[in-house]
Amino acid sequence: MAPIPENQGLRHDVIRTLVLAGPLVVGQLTSFGMNFVDTVMAGRIGTVDLAAIAVGSSIWAAGFLFVLGVLLAVSATVSQLDGAGRRHQVGEFTRQAIWLSLMLAVVLFLAVRSAGWIMGAIDVEAQVAELSMDYLRAISWGAPALCAMMALRFFSEGTGYTRPTMYVGLLGIACNVPLNYVLMFGKLGVPAMGAVGAGWATAIVFWLQLFALTAWIAWRPRYAPFALFARLSRPNAREILSLLRLGLPIGVMVFLEGGLFVGTALLIGTLGALPVAAHQVAMNYAGLMFMVPVGLSGAITVRVGNAIGRGDVLGARRAGLVGMGLATCFGLVSATVMLTVPEWIVGFYTSEAEVASLAVSLLFFAAIFQLADCLQASAAGALRGLKDTRMPMVYSIIAYWAIGLSCGWFLTFRMEFGPEGMWIGIITGLSVAAVLLSHRFLRITQQRLRLIR
Structure with a gap:
């Protein structure tokens, strides 16, 4: 076969990445959209319910991100x-x-139901802490379904078939809205449960998504060559440990990155219900936009990993660079939107003037870290495709905690910058991570190219 011209090869890489990433982005947006819906609906109930979901969902996210x-x-x-x-x-x-995944689900279930000490340790307001724990107890019942679904989802994505992620995500958001309406506001004879109702609704949705994805994989002929449900295997300690050796550093890395945001939310929670509610509004929207580079990173992992499997190091390098470029371009668009129409964005979440005013100011900082956030997410996805996980974990410790969180804490509580100080810490940590991770991908692929030339 004649070699593909450079410009045609680049165009092919862009199209292939977008085709793979499109369903993943939709799936991520709809998945995160459930938290968006929870936040918007809680904002219509009151500041305490909004703050409870902010704190509770942050703790839930910390555990889930590790899994x-x-x-x-x-x-x-x-x-x-x-x-x-x-x-x-x-x-x-x-x-x-x-x-x-089921073993990890047990750990997640027990961990979030024992998280009261975290809120006590950082002195979250008693009313907010109590309601947050009730929310966590409710959502924890969905942990087994969520973890098993993730294993099936990543299996499908690894084969290059990403549409099921989109279908499952759309199912989740379609079910979450009516369930929230019934359980949070007390409809159809059900008592109004506020923030706790949002937890129960989300747990139910996780089980519906697991059943739907299992049925889809069992039914579709394209999965037949993998014989996934051909038999029931017993747990194999050696295989599970091998997967853990690869996955644990990724889990720690994702946990540390998420921990930067979770730690920020919890520390801001000590400043009172108003700052934490405003922070939740701004961070929820920023997180919603972050689902796009997260979806891209999943596609980058698959494309880089597939190229490495075929022994095409140059193809892996180009797939990673194209994905990182696409993610950075989206970061520019996202930042522009946040800078130009912040009041319009905040208006979707809350009508309380004080919360809205502070949230608008925080969106300015969210706009600043868009480029760094998109670049670090896509670079991490490229490194996962290379199965390079240990050094990225070390980079995460340095960038997110040693630099980012400590910088934010110092500015907020020593320099008295208020919640804005924590956001400056986020910007700093993400920027350091973006530089370290992208440089590592470039260096590793360049070294491998030299070995085969």
């Missing part, structure tokens, strides 16, 4: 096995990943 990070190793491994033509190994690997 999510560990299971991200599934898509990286499946994509490399598929690229290498070793499809016969994918089914058994995924069955072991499901066992691991």
Whole structure:
């Protein structure tokens, strides 16, 4: 076959990345959209319910992000096995990943139900802390379904079939809105539960999504070569430990990145209900926009991993660079929107003047970190495709905690910048991570290219 011209190859990489990423972006947006819906609906109830969901969902996110990070190793491994033509190994690997997901679900369930000490340690207001714990107890019942669904989702993504992520996400948001309406506001004879109702609604949605995705994979012929449901395998300690060795550093990295935002939310929670409600509004919207580079990072992982599986290092490098470029372009668009129409954005969340005013000021800082956030997310996805996980974990410790969170704490509580100080810390941490991760991907792929030349 004649070589593909450079410009045609670049165009092919862009199109292929967007085709893979499109459903993932929709899936991520709809998944995060459930928290968006919770926040908007809680804002119509009152500041305490809004603050309770802000704190409770932050703690839930911290635990879930660790589990999510560990299971991200599934898509990286499946994509490399598929690229290498070793499809016969994918089914058994995924069955072991499901066992691991259920083990992680038990840990997540117990951890979030024992999180009261966290709010006590940082002195969250008693009323907010009590309501947050009730929210966590409710949503925790969805942990097994969510974790198993993630394992199945990453299996499908690793094979290059990303549409189910979109379908499951759309199902989730479609079910979450009416369930929230009934359980939060007390409709159809159900007592009004406020923020706690949002927790129950989300748990129910997780189970519906698991059933739907399982049925889809069992029914669609394209999954037949992997024989995922051909038999029920017993837990294999060696396989699970091997997956953990790859996934744990990713889990720690994702946890530390998420921990920067969770720690920020919890520390701001000590400043009172008004700052934490405003922070939740601004961070919720910024997080919603972040789902786009997260979706892109999943596609980048698959494309880089598949290229490595076929032994195409140059293709892996270009796939990573194209994905990072696309993510950065989106960051520019997102930042522009936040800077030009912040009042319009905040108006969707709350009508309380004091909350809205502070949230608008925080969106300015959110706009500043868009480029760094998009670049670090896409670079991390590219490194996962290379199965490079340990040094990125170290970088996360340095960038997010040693620099970002400590800088934010100092500015907020020592320099008395208020919540804006924590946001400056976020900007600093994400910028350092973006530089370290993108540089590492460039260096590793360049070294591998030199070895084969």
